[in-house]
Amino acid sequence: MKEVKVALLGAGTVGSAVVRLLQANAEEFNLRAGARLRVIGIAVRNLEAPRDPAIDRALLTTDAHAIIAQADIVIELMGGIEPAREYILAAFAAGASVVTGNKALLAEHGPELYDAAARAGVDLYYEAAVGGAVPVVYGLRESLAGDRVTHILGIVNGTTNYILDEMTTNGESFDAAVKKAQELGYAEADPSADVDGYDAAAKCAILASLAFHTRVQLSDVHTHGIRDITPEMIASAGRGGYVVKLVASAKRRANGIELYVGPTLIPAQHPLATVHGAYNAIVVEGEAADRLMFYGPGAGGNPTATAVLSDLVAAAHHRVHGGLAPRELAYGELPILPPAQARSRFQLSMDVADHVGVLSEVTGTFARHNVSISGVTQESPTADHLCRLTVTTHEALQADVEATIADLSAAAGPATVSTASFVRVEVA
């Protein structure tokens, strides 16, 4: 049986799990790959840091380039942009295939890496970059090669899903839910990459690139986090039959692609509505395939390691038996639409003065901006004579919704609206 030499860069939670699972199931992996998988070295920053007992200290090195030069396959699990980018390019230059879980790197430098892999005639696999154990990269790259994808809608950040789920189930405040997530290890000390939507935006860029065969980068994704979500908004959404989820959305339109990350109202009967805790789920709609969903744990050492290992098996199989994974094709090259041009259903919440005729004036403003209303609810006035108005629209242009809010907020007289906000609404 041929041997495939594997260099591992990074020995954190996922890297340790990769080594542990490779050792525990060595024979099965060798049979599946059709080759003997041998870890020749593990590059780390600090040789003395405390480590998982599965890590053989004799394999540790601080010289990544030395093990990359001897490897058939390099597994990059360091994260961050540099030196991960430099190491991956070095691996390609040395003729090695690469398996990575580095979403930030792919979202910023994906095209450079895809091109470098293609020029070197090697594989670049990255299942672990999106959705942990959920095989959505595989699904888009290979399973849906037989269809044209029209929409991707995913819960791709387990931390924010956990936080929103806590706020929904227990009525907790955003701050209290973040604290709980931090205690459980779901959220970092500085939770901004998660709660401000950047992690989800990186995954959105990767998924959209794959689905639409178009090069999409992080900066193309209009991103809104969940810091301003309150238990009251969630409760109000619940009364209307919706749950609030942070979603990544990428939609094919006649004139280009809409990309969006932000809190969204999901109808209770939508398959994403029942995705709880730190789970991830990605709904993929295709012209012919209708609606598919991929669901599973979005993070964690062992689950994410299974994604890395399935990539490793595929890459090793190619090293020994020939073949290459499908290339990242950019033949689509669809334009990226600016957020104002996005079309969606929206729900607007606003406080209006409790006067006869206010509703008519407000809805008239919607009509002047071509925003068609599907429903309005008005709550009983509070002590300060303000009514909470919730307006749900049919599909409308975001620019028109923003103009409506600007007009309503600027209006003189009794129909002046304060604290208006809007979120997107998905259809079941």
Add this chain to the structure above:
Amino acid sequence: MKEVKVALLGAGTVGSAVVRLLQANAEEFNLRAGARLRVIGIAVRNLEAPRDPAIDRALLTTDAHAIIAQADIVIELMGGIEPAREYILAAFAAGASVVTGNKALLAEHGPELYDAAARAGVDLYYEAAVGGAVPVVYGLRESLAGDRVTHILGIVNGTTNYILDEMTTNGESFDAAVKKAQELGYAEADPSADVDGYDAAAKCAILASLAFHTRVQLSDVHTHGIRDITPEMIASAGRGGYVVKLVASAKRRANGIELYVGPTLIPAQHPLATVHGAYNAIVVEGEAADRLMFYGPGAGGNPTATAVLSDLVAAAHHRVHGGLAPRELAYGELPILPPAQARSRFQLSMDVADHVGVLSEVTGTFARHNVSISGVTQESPTADHLCRLTVTTHEALQADVEATIADLSAAAGPATVSTASFVRVEVA
């Protein structure tokens, strides 16, 4: 660009959709496959039958062997055992790869076909055989190559899911729901392959073979249909927090594999509970990956065609660029456990006489057979002084549950039990 010659066997709903989508998106398919895909002929039984306008009548032939002999890839969508089996073996003998959606054939003759493909050094793809557009074959064959699967639990028959969903939502009888399914084209005039569980059993055998690297055949799967499910049973399950689903289950135990198709109580918070209508969903649990779910349309021309086409693209890519799909490995060769040895949670329903002390006698019988009870509900007696007793167990051996029922039914005196039945219960 190289040309890949494709012979299609069968021009029914799925075959026509394959041709239509290939024509509509020809350029995209060619780019993805890295080859020009050309349909060289379509074998049908009757040249004169009315057909989808996408089918070019000049391509039709009744001589399947003639087009198989010239093909690089043969797509078999005729269904049935013979002559499909003969044609596929002829394709392998001629050096062609095969894409099939024939679950019955794979469940009965899978090992023969896998071996023949391996000997010929060609691909055998069959994504469309399970779950329509849902890429669960891909998931098990490739994505989960990095894990050891412990349990597969799937809704793999859309017809029965539609029927049970109708009975649940509208309180309809089994017969009325079947009639509605027939009117909508979900169920055939003779619905037995669906409602008696055979279709699901074939898919169970295919999934278990893949998941456990063990050769499982249709006859290995203990199968129970849904003909005896009543709206009352569904309503009672609902009050207990369960929905009734026909599931295919394949579970790895220390001493072998448990295989089962039958109506099962699914907790409302389980991801399968919200799979409605004719949708399919397969939950795959792995030692490291935790719980994954694949969800989508389980039937229909276009969705199933996308599965065929993704297989076609993969097979064509291999023809042009080298490589082969992973082999069906049978290194596991785990024993198949007989149904009596299966362990599960169960729910038993029975009518008992309304006497003091009956509950104690009944639960005593459970205890004597080592069946541990997790909950009992007793409904108010009816006019004929019978009480409906619902007993839910912890995990127990099916043989012990059957012995308990036999004892209870045979008991003399006030604790005689009539019309006892049991179903399995899944955990959330």
